[in-house]
Amino acid sequence: ASEIVLIGRSNVGKSTLFRLLTGKRVRVGRRPGVTVGPARALAGAVTYVDMPGYGYMKGAERGVQEGTKDFIVRYLEEKADEILLAVQVIDAASFIEIADRWEGRGEIPLEVELFEFLTDLDLAVAVAANKMDKVEDRDATLDAIGERLGMLPPWRQWRDRIAPISAKGGEIGPLKEIIKSSLQDRSAGGP
Numbered sequence: 627a628s629e630i631v632l633i634g635r636s637n638v639g640k641s642t643l644f645r646l647l648t649g650k651r652v653r654v655g656r657r658p659g660v661t662v663g664p665a666r667a668l669a670g671a672v673t674y675v676d677m678p679g680y681g682y683m684k685g686a687e688r689g690v691q692e693g694t695k696d697f698i699v700r701y702l703e704e705k706a707d708e709i710l711l712a713v714q715v716i717d718a719a720s721f722i723e724i725a726d727r728w729e730g731r732g733e734i735p736l737e738v739e740l741f742e743f744l745t746d747l748d749l750a751v752a753v754a755a756n757k758m759d760k761v762e763d764r765d766a767t768l769d770a771i772g773e774r775l776g777m778l779p780p781w782r783q784w785r786d787r788i789a790p791i792s793a794k795g796g797e798i799g800p801l802k803e804i805i806k807s808s809l810q811d812r813s814a815g816g817p
């Protein structure tokens with residue numbers, strides 16, 4: 627396995643994070659509504675892959691959104707063996723409010739569906755809880771996020787799977803730790 631894939635809705639901070647991890651700038655001047663393939667960059671021993679936004683995209687037509695989702699699902703299914711770690715990037719500042727809204731409509735929140743899909747593929751999954759700079763009560767927010775994804779509180783016992791970060795502020799230490807241990811597992815011949 628040699629790929630680390632970043633997945634999440636548009637606007638959660640994927641490209642900002644991708645740039646921090648790889649030094650490569652992507653999506654400059656990109657218009658919504660145009661299906662684009664993933665951005666890829668080699669950094670050290672791994673290739674980072676920045677997927678297009680999963681699900682709703684402001685300004686994009688429904689057909690494009692569905693096409694993007696299909697593309698991502700197919701990519702993950704076909705490449706599962708090559709994926710060292712799937713990083714699901716979420717906007718921690720709005721996750722709970724959006725999940726509540728979906729559940730109020732009787733729907734499974736998109737991010738919960740995505741997380742379950744990744745887990746069902748037997749991928750190693752890390753949740754990058756981004757935009758933590760906008761969150762007031764960090765522990766309560768991270769507990770609530772974890773709980774929605776089936777990780778019972780306190781969130782701190784899931785530090786190998788939940789990484790509170792602020793990509794904009796360059797604060798991604800917890801995610802780097804998770805990446806480091808995936809790389810160690812790999813060189814140890816582990817899962």
Ligand code: GDP
Pocket residue numbers: 634635636637638639640641642643679756757758759760791792793794795
């Ligand atoms: P993408 O669509 O998921 O690739 O998201 P972008 O990387 O383009 O970021 C979307 C917006 O969120 C931009 O305005 C970023 O500056 C902003 N953003 C990204 N990371 C953070 C963060 O950690 N904190 C805050 N407050 N804003 C962020």
